[in-house]
Amino acid sequence: MPVALETRRRGPVKTEILRKSLHLLIVCVPTLTAINYTATLLLLINGILVYVLLESLRLSGRNIPVFSYLIDRASRPRDRGHFVYGPVTLGAGALLVLVLYPKPVAAVAVYALGFGDGFAAIVGTRYGCRRPAYLLGKSIEGSLTCFFIVFCSSYAVLRQFTAAAAAALMAMLVEALPLDDFDNIAIPIMVASIL
Secondary structure, three states: OOHHHHHHHHHHHHHHHHHHHHHHHHHHHHHHHHHOHHHHHHHHHHHHHHHHHHHHHHHOOOOOOOHHHHHHHHOOHHHOOOOOOHHHHHHHHHHHHHHHOOHHHHHHHHHHHHHHHHHHHHHHHHHOOOOOHHHOOOOHHHHHHHHHHHHHHHHHHHOOHHHHHHHHHHHHHHHOOOOHHHHHHHHHHHHHHHO
């Protein structure tokens, strides 16, 4: 890889790794649900509300220790100076599938959101070289990573090859769409719907 390209990618890769490390925390939700469903729902609702409050304070110029630093470091250039919606849509996507679908289906959908979308972004940012027009800026490497990760996590939960393949294909297709932060809602809903 040319040195100039490698240097340009370092910044976005570090940001994407931090963003998706935080994003991956959502995969704890199925385990928490197995322990206490109601408490998990309340945790997600309260997490969204607290985030909205803190993000509003941050945008009004207040420095909230740790929170302001993490949001600043994890924000994409398009988010600078704006409300960062990713954590809200992430929590909302998990919350919706927990309420609307049975536990195993909701677990697969949350894993698709956390693992599939998370690793697709990291691999696509770091190693994505092939970006055909039909993927609208996304890379083949990231999309294939999404498929593989979602297939493996779905199969681990469902133990059904066809269902795991359907979930993986749906996650890959939705992840490839230019939905910005709203893929955090679309991926789990569409994966759960196909199952």
